Amino acid sequence: MQHLIEMSGIKKSFAGVVALQNASLHIEPGEVHAIIGQNGAGKSTLIKILTGVYRRDAGEVKINGNPSTVSTPREAQDAGIATIYQELSLVPLRSVTENVMMGYEPRTRLGTIDWKTAHARTREILERFGIHIDVRAQLGSYSTAIQQLVAIARAVSLNAQLVIMDEATSSLDDQEIEILFGVVRELKKEGVAVLYISHFLDELYQICDRVTIMRDGQTVGQRVIAETTKLGLISEMLGRDPEEIEAAGMTGLGGETTEPGRPLFEAKDISTKRGLKSVSLTLREGEIVGLGGLLGSGRTETARALFGMDTLRSGGIQNHVVGGNIRTPAEAISAGIGFLTEDRKREGIVPHMSVRENMTLALLPKLKKMGRVDRKRETELVERFITSLGIKTSGMEQPIRELSGGNQQKVLLARWLALEPDVLILDEPTRGVDVGAKFEIQSIIREYVDKGLGVVLISSEFEELVEGADRIIVLRDGYSITELENPGITEESLIAAIAHHHDEGARG
């Protein structure tokens, strides 16, 4: 059978840094194909070469058996390849409709854009994903998850032969993922191939046919997924012994439920302009409190309110570590609160700055010695965190934008850990992080929690939440509706708690 995509011997380096050295990829028509690999293995780079975002240094690309002439994303689309890139490629300032239709707008007879049809068609496309939103509104006014779904909807609507999804599920929760899988299966039925990149191995078993495994810029294997074990995949991906990995366990967040210490803060009935209605929440030393809920339930909003980014409309937060209320992030930080954002690109990294400068950004006031930055202490600290978190970088002076997503995430985590905070709010801390690193990050968090850190954990990955949190506050529509306590929480019970109240709400 003719390969749909055939990439072989691909080489690519960025300003001397090798990203791909001998990568290959074969996709058959109509199959669901996965790529897995650690952060920085070169997955995104490989697909960007396929879609003409980057130009390869060497190697061969064939589409339907013919040498590819694709040199821009547009040409890739015309050649039948629709892509959802890892860093969302949408225009937040424009409307949802524009983002879905851009470049393929329906026309009137005069050749002008037919907005009515455009809106209607967009609504229709989004409905397939269970999203009912005002399509005329600015895309940026919706949450990351919705934006990700919009990106997927756009790609799927392009009538491609191949849809590429680079970590498309990173912001989605189970329910959305189910919907997405439904769409993927439909596509498959229509003979459309799907290239699926994800760090969630469980997902692969649900929908993928074959998987390509990458390590350090090389393709190290291609497997039929039904014939592999999860452990086998991981060991190939990490290049380590299966036994060694098995010994380590799968999530690193779980730990003994220790006696929680003194209370750190108490939030009572807080509400904000942004849509938080009434949320109550307490956090004590040495515990992880999870926030459970569906998209748009107000988890991020709660985090923003706790961190002083949104002003409270009513209710209050009593901080037991320092008195007084918190009105800005700066005040929150000096009160010992850290906040790892879910939007790494827009709210996390300072792209031009080095790993070192990014890591110590929040710490600067503490590194100040008569106005100067204490460079010696800074360097020591950064070195320590690079080693202890296993950050893959060519050196602390490398600009952070050159790091892979997972490694950027580790740098940002280090930014907050270095502060030695009392409270750390983690919004999707392991999003886009490979299994190895995820485990490491989770273990690190657990380690700090054991030493007394209080963590508010937001995660769309129920597994992470269930295993990691000591208590889970379930949110819906800006209200905290119930609280579950570990031990005893299972994924099923969490889903039930959310769904139960949700159904009730929907009926009422």
Next chain:
Amino acid sequence: MTMQNKPVTSASEPTAFKFEWSMISRHGGVVALIAILLFNILITPNFLHPQTLFVNISQVATIAIVAVGMTLVIATGGIDLSVGAIMALSGALAPLIFTSPFAEANPELGLALSIVVPILVALACGVFNGALVSLLNVQPIVATLIFFISGRGIALVLTNGNLQTFTNPAFSYLGTGKILGFPFQGYLVLIIAACVWWVMAFTVFGRQLLAVGGNERAAELSGVPVKRVKIGAYVICAGLSGLAGLIVVAINSASDAARIGNLMELDAIAAAVVGGTLLQGGRAPIFGAILGAVIIQLVKYTLLANGVADEVALIAKAGIIVLAVYVQQARKE
């Protein structure tokens, strides 16, 4: 290399061609400088005369000082069009102060006030600009356009539009003084550049300023006092502009509020950019800005000294700016 390149901004494309360029482009500014110097040595009469150096130092000083301030503002992702107007304002104030009866009675105090007060006023203008930009979220070009229009108007109202001429050797030292045979302003530029460079390289403020320019939201969420830092940049820029205004007045022994600092904003921005500042912010090559100012000054000098007509000089200047920035650009990725 970019000629046949496709529209990809984030990708860096190391090709053989770029490799050969890298030597030149890494030091684009320096190469441009050497080229101009060589050209002058060959063509321009008496270029190697010490007096030439002297003249150029004294003329470049004001551009260089303002360019340093501009670099900071640009590093926060902003821009400051009001520098020329602020120069006019501080330049108009100084003679008003030291020719006042009070200052005539207390010459030393009068002299000190005539330097301190205009700079304080300039700093206040900077606070205004900075507050508009950071507190009211007005876009920098427009925020500073307000002073661009009315700052000069205020200076003219204060002086009634009159040219103020004076003889005050002590004050004129700012513009005409010499140390070891070199103009006083030259030393001033070096000291200012060194201080600002130190601030940017070693202090918390410098780091925070670059972070604000690099990603404002990330900076804010990391506890950087974004508003204060931005105001700081505008205040420094305005203060330096005020100083430059005083220097112009001191050299001329006259203050013409309608003219001081005319078009200075364009020269200063061009100097900063030729020196390697990115207009998107996040980078502040202070000595680059000085280098840029020197290049711009030398271009002016070259064209004038060789009798190139004004209208042709404009075209030549345009070409050189494009070229210099193009060479700079090559190293960006």
Next chain:
Amino acid sequence: MLDTTAFDLRRYIQGNNHSLGVWITLIALIVFGLLRYENFGGSYNISSFLNYNAMFIVIAVGMCFVIMTGGIDLSVGSVAAFTSVVAAYLSPYGIQVALPGAVAAGLAIGAINAFFVVVMRIPPFIATLATMLGAKGGALVISGAQTISIDWSSNFTKLGLEKAFGILPWTIVITALVVFGLWVLLEKTSLGRTVLAIGGGEDASIMMGLNVTRAKVLVYVLSGGCAGMAGLFLASGFGAGQPLEGIGWELSAIASVVVGGTLLTGGMGSITATVAGALLLGLVFNILNFENGRGVISLSAYWQMVIRGAFLFVVIVFQSRVASSAQKGAI
């Protein structure tokens, strides 16, 4: 669960209130003028006011396109000066030659800008700064540093000095057509949408498969063409090719665009509000002249500068308050 209602008024306002401030201020100022000055609403004042401001409106809408992509065009004033000279040289052949000639000259300079920005990747601010110097030098060179007479006997001066169907000056009619055409381009074609998308995120637009190069070339060429049109108006309405005109026009055009609520970083913008912005800024001059005519106080030129700055301040602050009261949420 994901249901956020089909039509959400709050979101709608968030997306569209950027130009509210400018309309309110414009209307307020007109009412103020009508009440305070006699003859302010007279047909002579209205038509001469619009005739003079037609140049600025045309330039501002061209600028608006450039700004929507996140760029800027500082060369417009010089280009208008340049094309006014071209138009003056072509005036003996009549408007049918001078109009395409002047606009073509503007388009050509716009193409140079596009080349600098798109191909050489020079930041727009610097690229167009260079063209600004170059076009000014070019205007002086081709005119021999003199103003260039137009041919008063050809039909060229009809454009600037006579009225279409005896009602409105031709310049205004043409301006209205240009504005309408550009409005359609922006709102109703995918090229226009691409322009907005670029400003909202250039990398994202490329990855969405939009033809970013074409759109960027378009905006600079378009802005050049608009400046060319303004140069034509300048020559025909003000009697000569004027190489020294156009100083500071780029800044008033930028101010018009911004007062109209367009983001300088791009991604959002409105043609109609830009026109309102240009009218608003022009009206300030007109009102200052009428104020001087009341003879109560005579405002010196300096006070006028101060007042104009203060007015800009008030409008900008007002505008940003109106816009942000609903916009805050998104930041």
Next chain:
Amino acid sequence: DTPALAQKDSYRVGFAQMESNNPWRIAETKSFHDTAESCGWDLIATDAAGSAAKQVADVDSMIAQGIDVLFLPPREEKPLIPAVMKAKAAGIPTFLVDRSVDPNVAQAGEHFVAFLGSDFIEQGERAAEWLIANFPEDKGIIVELEGTTGSSPANDRKKGFDDRILQDDRFEIVASQTGDFARDLGRQVMETLLQAHPDVNVVYAHNDEMAIGAIQALELAGRKPGEDITIVSIDGTRDALQAIIDGKMGVTVESSPFFGPLACDVMKKYAAGEEIPGWVKVEDRVFTLDNAADHIDEAY
């Protein structure tokens, strides 16, 4: 056949100044304001900030306000013709002040009443004549500091001076560059040109401000203006007269900005039905060491 002007106690008078960025213009505007009361003017003064197009628009807004008389210093010869035509069409008599418009299109007595002013070309010629008569050495190496590139005083003062001086082959103009009528630029340009042409011994500046700037540049370079370099200029400002008294400057040809009284006078005569010549010429004096001290107090 220009519009008639009724004889009244009080007139609504428009004065459309072109710019206010130099002392000369400021003095001129002030002169009109000073005359207003004594002459019964209800004065509307506008400022076009250096733009000919805005000056036309300013005139338009004055016409809309119903002025009786218009005094107009046209920024440029050709671009202001529409303003003159519109005023005539509106029945408003126009007097041009200090600059004129293109005589091929608009004539005195036809489109406007009269031009009150001096002759820029002649000013340049007189500066040249003084130099020819008073220059002591055999060889005159001249640096010329031009006004704003393309502006009519710059063009005319250059033409008048250059044509006249080159008739005498003792003189050579080695460099001619713009100093934009400003002191600071005049100084910078002089500094530079002095480096390239160290043998220069004459400086001709198109206005006094640049001349003063040039003197500063020369002094900074250790030269002795007035002794080894002759400075020739136009305008007659106080600083220039002082420089002449101090022996630093040779001559300045007067170009008086005080048009108010003359304007009042001519207007009154016109209203009374007297015949007004098309060019009411202003007699410019020449200030040298002989008379500078006598006139310094009346200078601006």
